[in-house]
Amino acid sequence: MTASDMLSTLRAELDAIDDEILALIERRLAASAAIAEAKGSAGDSLLKLRPRRQAEVVARLQSRAGRAPAVAIAAIWRELMAHTLQGQARTEIVLCAAERSELLEARVRLHFGAAFPLAWAEDRAEVLRRARDEEAIAVLVEPLAAGEAAPLTVFDVVRGTDGEAVAYAIGRVAPEDALTGPDGGAPEWTPASWRSHPAQQMPVYPDASALASVEEQLAATPPLVGFAQIGALRSALAEVARGRAFLLQGGDCAESFAEFSAEKVRRDERLLLGMGNIIADGGLGVVHVARAAGQFAKPRSQRWESEAGLTLPSYRGDAVNGRAFTSFSRTPEPERLLEAHRQSQATLALLAAFRLAERSQPPVYASHEALLLHYEQALTRRDPETGRHWAGSGHMVWVGERTRSLDGAHVAYASGIANPIGLKCGPSLAPETLLRLIERLDPANEPGRLVLIGRFGADRVGESLAPLMRAARRAGSNAIWAIDPMHGNGTNVAGVKTRRLSDILVETAAFFDIAAAEGVHAGGIHLEMSGSDVTECLGGRCGIGEADLSRRYLSHCDPRLNPAQALEIATKVAALIGKSAERRADAA
Template sequence: MTTIGIGSSSFSSTSLLKPQPHHHHHHILLKPTPSRTPKPKPISAVRATEKLPAKWNPDSWKSKPALQIPDYPDKDQLESVLKTLESYPPIVFAGEARKLEERLGEASRGDAFLLQGGDCAESFKEFKTDNIRDTFRLLLQMGVVLMFGGQMPVIKVGRMAGQFAKPRSDSFEEKDGVKLPSYRGDNINGDAFDQKSRIPDPNRMIQAYTQSVSTLNILRAFATGGYAAMQRVNHWNLDFTEHSEQGDRYRELAHRVDEAMGFMAAAGLTIDHPIMTTTPFWTSHECLLLPYEQALTREDSTSGLYYDCSAHMVWVGERTRQLDGAHVSDKMDPNQLVKLIEILNPRNKPGRITVISRMGADNTRVKLPHLIRAVRGAGQIVTWVSDPMHGNTIKAPAGLKTRSFDAIRAEVTAFFDVHDQEGSFPGGVHLEMTGQNVTECVGGARTITYNDLSSRYHTHCDPRLNASQSLELAFIIAERLRKGRLRRGISSTGNFVR
């Protein structure tokens, strides 16, 4: 699985390896540009590739300018930690990443839909089974809304089990006249505003690894141990949606699912098949801390391909997407999106390239059509995905960062409108959301105002949708998927994937 990006804050999957003719899956992010014609700025990075030339090695990134990498004061301790990580088992496996690529290939054809979401940033102190369960449960709820309402298989990817690092615009922050290094995420330093906490500590990578393994273990148990069974669709309720419009809509849909399953059972169709009792679930995080990612890059014994085994999907952000930098190996002209796709996917394999737009609603309507036409005109196959979060971050009067639900909904609507107009397929959505009852984004059916933000504002990074807002958005997307399939004369899909 590989990825590239063009973003307003920039999200994308990636790895540490140099692009080669037959590498794996890519993601491209799109941001608005000041010119009249779109000039996308791709980020290139490779998640898996064929055996590389002898001159390449996993630490070749060290010869390039590396931004957002901490300066560890104790180099001996750093090397010791990295050697330890290199000796540890991989967190995920190559075959799982290949399966995700296949699913994303289905999304490129309009036969599946990507739902990617989770925390802006994980933390060590909030590592609780309940928090993991609640976000996983919300993704299950959103997935069943999209799948049942849109008659569409849903690919579920969590921003979980490794999403610790925080890119920073400023290396320092100042409070009351005291200036300290910026907090860069729990896998690098501490968020307490004191000198000791802000010193980069390599041992935090070990803690990040163990927490990621534990989180993925919990997710696997939920996904395969019966919790995700469709028979439990009525049990996936979050307490704080109990008396809400979205909660009522979900319960009504869950009742319809129960009735459908009852009909299946009465007709003699088995409902204990694994496809009804388990759900595939993948993980993703930002590929920011390259020493950590290098330590977990392994050669797959079955294919001879290299994989960054820290997650199924990793991305390069806006602050690390320099094409001559350490995070990205390709030196391609950033304006030549079509040429970049040609280089990264010479065999035009479905599922290898994902283009993620994060532009705001107005720019989506103006810029995205030109990009779709350029890619289609070249005969290239990509999966188009919308991230309606990062192009809509604003500051509330009290100073807190927030996002307007209306602006998020408007960008999703624009994304679907453009694809309807162009005859292309909307392949997915990427959200920052949580199963916790937070008040971080304003608006929604259960209206959160600027005055409400401070009551339950818990994010370590960017504002997230809460469960009610997430479900509201899922119903909106499901309706657009349903209308799109009816317009194309498709009532159901041949490849059912939960």
């Protein structure tokens, strides 16, 4: 076949694909028309627009995409759903003539799609009247004031290229779609509030009824941790926020079902306590928080993996799918959440038993990334005495670098629980965005509530951390600053993912130096480590070299420090704390 013939064949294939796409669009429009008819017969007085449903559709498709970029999926389906909506009922976007500008019109077009007709009303009152009485969406540069134009609510925000709000979409939408309540204020938070926000890094379960059954079972269980224990951790972290203590947080990259044992829990706990004893020699009390009893899932930079021509979803942790490279194993199973819950319960029981046996030892609290929100919601409990909600899945949870979108589901969930919250802060985080996240997650500025966990890499911490620390300090934030010197220092040696202890130590030392320069307490360290003698990270006095990586490389996700390497870091941290104390004494 000549090159010309091949091109003709490929173009014919594209034409056939285009025909199939068109046929599917026609089917979708027909199904939408049937939905519109059903809505009409039900007497629904709300707009046909369903923002939450649209966000869920886009997030689901983005999570399933292989080659298609997430931004392309959002743009394509935005236009498709906008035209579908117009097929159900002609819906206008009404703007205020007094606020007219080419920039605003362009941003509205980009945000809502080209299918919506734009109209201009003389003043704000007329814009709101039309949104109340007609099939119309009001878009105004100022949100609703308290009690203004009920039952209209703000349901969406139009943003500029810098992420700042330029206008607010207002209309007659269902309560679960609203960003504000009927009085113009924020709607009451519930454990399910995250479902109206776009969710990243969440598995797509093929069996929705099985997921619902698992959620129901989890919701019927007692919380894994008690409110009083969480409160005790918050009090301990408040001491860290005041500069009187240091947070030591560490443990497995991702817990495993197969490798669980009481001996493993004991080894990891002893390593954490041993490190704490060394760090305490620097002159500060130590708060011990394990990455355990819930750390069964990991966000992944790649949604898909390929082997021998076969492409399957990435392994996301035992709570989501299996490690075996088969379609069956890599399919997310909600029943795995039940096993994660059972093992977390056993781990917490073991930690409690160790404390009873050794009453002289400090408590070890449990933490994990609040990634799987179906699980977190099901285990969230309300304290009847205070009315506050607590994540019953662990003492502390954190929001990751890939899920900390200000308008995202994970931030929405974390904003409503009373547990201590960690927030991973990487090089892409701008100071102004950090301040907005702090306001969202810690509006009362409570010491012990929020831990900002930097993760930059040895080569970027110098340029990235100082502006963030400076912004938080100038804003008067009581948030704790900690460093995660693991995640920014990954490297690859002969196809093996690893980390160099020298890079980890460099970033740790830089963290203390920058904190001192910015007048901030260097409040903690966050490590991935194992109580077992693994050979996953390079360097240290134990002499792990490249040839040793294959000897005991046991991690199924990211490389962990072994006990000798972890204790070496603890010794360095103790010295850095002592140096910081000397600096303060000299300054006084």
